[in-house]
Amino acid sequence: xxxxxxxxxxxxxxxxxxxxxxxxxxxxxxxxxxxxxxxxxxxxxxxxxxxxxxxxxxxxxxxxxxxxxxxxxxxxxxxxxxxxxxxxxxxxxxxxxxxxxxxxxxxxxxxxxxxxxxxxxxxxxxxxxxxxxxxxxxxxxxxxxxxxxxxxxxxxxxxxxxxxxxxxxxxxxxxxxxxxxxxxxxxxxxxxxxxxxxxxxxxxxxxxxxxxxxxxxxxxxxxxxxxxxxxxxxxxxxxxxxxxxxxxxxxxxxxxxxxxxxxxxxxxxxxxxxxxxxxxxxxxxxxxxxxxxxxxxxxxxxxxxxxxxxxxxxxxxxxxxxxxxxxxxx
Ligand code: BYC
Numbered sequence: 306x307x308x309x310x311x312x313x314x315x316x317x318x319x320x321x322x323x324x325x326x327x328x329x330x331x332x333x334x335x336x337x338x339x340x341x342x343x344x345x346x347x348x349x350x351x352x353x354x355x356x357x358x359x360x361x362x363x364x365x366x367x368x369x370x371x372x373x374x375x376x377x378x379x380x381x382x383x384x385x386x387x388x389x390x391x392x393x394x395x396x397x398x399x400x401x402x403x404x405x406x407x408x409x410x411x412x413x414x415x416x417x418x419x420x421x422x423x424x425x426x427x428x429x430x431x432x433x434x435x436x437x438x439x440x441x442x443x444x445x446x447x448x449x450x451x452x453x454x455x456x457x458x459x460x461x462x463x464x465x466x467x468x469x470x471x472x473x474x475x476x477x478x479x480x481x482x483x484x485x486x487x488x489x490x491x492x493x494x495x496x497x498x499x500x501x502x503x504x505x506x507x508x509x510x511x512x513x514x515x516x517x518x519x520x521x522x523x524x525x526x527x528x529x530x531x532x533x534x535x536x537x538x539x540x541x542x543x544x545x546x547x548x549x550x551x552x553x554x555x556x557x558x559x560x561x562x563x564x565x566x567x568x569x570x571x572x573x574x575x576x577x578x579x580x581x582x583x584x585x586x587x588x589x590x591x592x593x594x595x596x597x598x599x600x601x602x603x604x605x606x607x608x609x610x611x612x613x614x615x616x617x618x619x620x621x622x623x624x625x626x627x628x629x630x631x632x633x634x635x
Contacts (some may be wrong), residue, residue, distance in 0.1 A: 318534045335536050338432065340466040343409040351535050354528065355465055356410050357426070358537060363403035364421045364428035368602050370396045372436040373445060381439060386391045387574075388485050389442065392505045395478045397611060403473040422607045430588060431518050433596030434510070440493050444507035446486015448515040448553070454479045455549045459539035487556065494560045501561070513583040517591075519546040550578050573596065 321329065328348055334341065370393050377393065380386035404414045405479055405626045420426040431449055436442065442540035452478060493504035520526055521540040550569075556566050568581045590596065 318531050319470060324407065334532070335420065335464050339464075340469065342466045343465050351537070352410050354532060354537055355468065356407055356412050358528075358532070359403055359407040359410075359465075359468055360412070360417045360420070361427050361429075363400045366396045366400035366403060368428045368606060369449075370419075371602055371605055372432060372434070372598075373442060375436060376439065376442050379439065380442075382405075385442075385489070392446070392482050392485060394605070395482065399471075399475045399478070403468075403477065406451060406465075406467040406471045409471040414580045416446060418610060420605065422610065424594060424603070426593065428602075430591045431514050431517055432598070432602060433591050433598045434514050435598055437510075438503050438507060440489070440503035440507035440614075441511070443486050443489030443493055444511040446484075447490050448483050448486070448508075448511050450479050450516070450555060451488055452515045452518045452549050454483055455552070457547050459545075462536075464536035464538055475559065484544070490560055490562075497631070504560070505562050508562050512565050515586075516546055516549070516583045517588045519543075519549065521588070523587065525585075547577055550580050554578055 310329065319328070322334065327346065331341075331348060331351070341351075345383065373389060373396075374393050377389050378388060380389050404417060407417060408414060417426065421428065431452075457472055457476050457479060461469055461476060463469045463472065490504055490507075493500045522527060522559045523541045524541045526542050529538060529541050533541070554564060554569070554571075566581045568579065570579050591599065594600070596606075
């Protein structure tokens, strides 16, 4: 049922006159910067759009563990291994906070996971690219977590209380992730020629996919207008993409790496960098499930879910036993 409900509507923002009195009062609360809490009245569109965004965000955190988990056993030092384990574990925690936030909107975690596995809900396009070398762990932390922070820091002010509060801790941890990635890149760039080449190659492969993380350009974004009116989203996709490029270019210079975009130039008039847009046909093909790792990622997730069923069953049985013991005692 929810798979139908969370599909994009993209019907545009209602004018004041088109809103009911209840909807106007709700919008006034949003405009005043009030937080909306789970038991408050909210329009169905607000609820469903939040379930869609938070659910996809949660799925991204969980699927996002996979490309990095692949490298835990191959980390070059004990310290790097410990950092990577901690990072991958943090991503699991982020997924859990976000699933909990989504559950406050009246959908269960099982329903959300079913929708991930059936393809009815998306996860971030970035995780459908392979991680081929150790330098990719640097590029993922630096660029992917860097893009994630750019997008998520403003979400700490999002209008839905449980989502905004989850984002506070997530952003703190993402900052650590971004730095550990940058630190790997620094080590590679200060290493020998082969290591520096690996770092450049990782940047070459992850640059445009990282730009895609911010979503389609504003003119093609289905949800931005309504999501921004409801403060589910605080910035447009292009605003955040531009900010990411402007902040990342000096970091690449510091590393002595070249961003793989010959059109990239600082525009003296705007103070921002002009850059080449990602290949949107590649983005859409990934969203359709045709990226290099889409099939593998979902297979691994579905297998983990099935193989973990006995743990969930055991925990449910334990909880039931405890509840009945408590009821008998009380
Ligand atoms: N990948 O109307 P639009 C992370 C979909 S990683 C896949 O602009 P919206 C992490 C979009 O869902 C990041 N799909 O959408 C980092 C919509 O399709 P539906 C996860 C994408 O929602 C390191 C359609 O395209 N972060 O956390 O207004 C390690 C039209 O787009 C993508 C979040 O999720 C994409 N890149 O804006 C581990 C942050 N972009 O749903 C984990 C919260 C667009 O109608 N989310 N689509 O079928 C957001 O801020 C927004 O949802 C987005 C997209 C900016 C991503």
